[in-house]
Amino acid sequence: QDVQLLHQYLEKKSVEASESLKNHESSQTYAELAKVALAQVIIFNRRCAGEVSKMTLECFKKRNQTELHEDIALGLSPFEQKMSKHFSRVEIMGKKGRKVAILFNPELVRTIKLIVEKRDACEVDGDNPFLFGRPKCSPTSFFRGQDCIRLFASQCGAKNPEHLRSTQLRKQVATMSQILSLKDNELDQLANFLGHDIRVHRDYYRLPDATIEIAKISKLLLAMEKGSLARFQGKPLDEIEIEDEIDLELDDEEISDEDDEESDPAHGVRGT
Incomplete structure (x- = not known):
């Protein structure tokens, strides 16, 4: 923004x-x-x-x-x-x-x-x-x-005007390019345009590991858990979509209910 x-x-x-x-x-x-x-x-x-x-x-x-x-x-x-x-x-x-x-x-x-x-x-x-x-x-x-x-x-x-600097903006495009899962030749073209060595992109401008693990690796683990991994054979992580098999909204509600129970004096304090 x-x-x-x-x-x-x-x-x-x-x-x-x-x-x-x-x-x-x-x-x-x-x-x-x-x-x-x-x-x-x-x-x-x-x-x-x-x-x-x-x-x-x-x-x-x-x-x-x-x-x-x-x-x-x-x-x-x-x-x-x-x-x-x-x-x-x-x-x-x-x-x-x-x-x-x-x-x-x-x-x-x-x-x-x-x-x-x-x-x-x-x-x-x-x-x-x-x-x-x-x-x-x-x-x-x-x-x-x-x-x-x-x-x-x-x-x-x-x-946050202090973040609007050429160095930060260069890091932004290098980092966001990984969300697009660019092919090697496309990543080379972008790195070349920015005047970067391709290793700079891969070694220094990666998305945070936590973001990658939660957003992408979790799909792989859930597909294995649901026994649906076979139908994604030969596909990259970006093409694994199992949203129709998981009710994320229900999971969120259950987590919220558990939090409410923990804070409600009528339910006591867990572990006591």
Whole structure:
């Protein structure tokens, strides 16, 4: 919910800041829109703030806008084909000299084009190579993504704004990907996009063991208990569904009744 709040807040701020910059060219209106756009790119892509902050103007201009090749399109679903045309892709330098990708939707592309168009008028140094260069500053100065996210997280009304940081958001997508039970090649693609070694996903961003044991392993044990395991032969844990064989609501009620009995003086105290 906090992430959605932040997304919605940034979308609203982007529209307002874009109109302000169009109507009044100043270093202040430019800075406001640049900071919003920088935060949006980081949060959508779950990218390290420092990597995006240092993205160059040249990288953005070289973004991938090529047509989808027919042979590749055959292996994609209709929705995936639309997504490939909808987004632009930019390669930037990540950790350890590794190239990583950044995705831009059309709205973000339009916003950043406006920022680029207004650089000179808003006093960004002509020699500044950074896409999010600061106006009225040295040619090596750029806005810091983490500062931008911290600012907007505190303004958007989130319950836990301290959790809305690029590092935590990267951990969130890596952890949640395990709920989807991605195939090895899909997990490789996600890890590669995030700039992670696949071992980082598997060793450090696992769901808590307790969650896995309760939600998944319990199904296996219950299927064995009910004698229905044979009909799930050859299926992964995610496809074992035995809800129709178990009345979970009744179990919950029984537990609740037992708790009430323990607390009711008329029933005495168990074990005494």
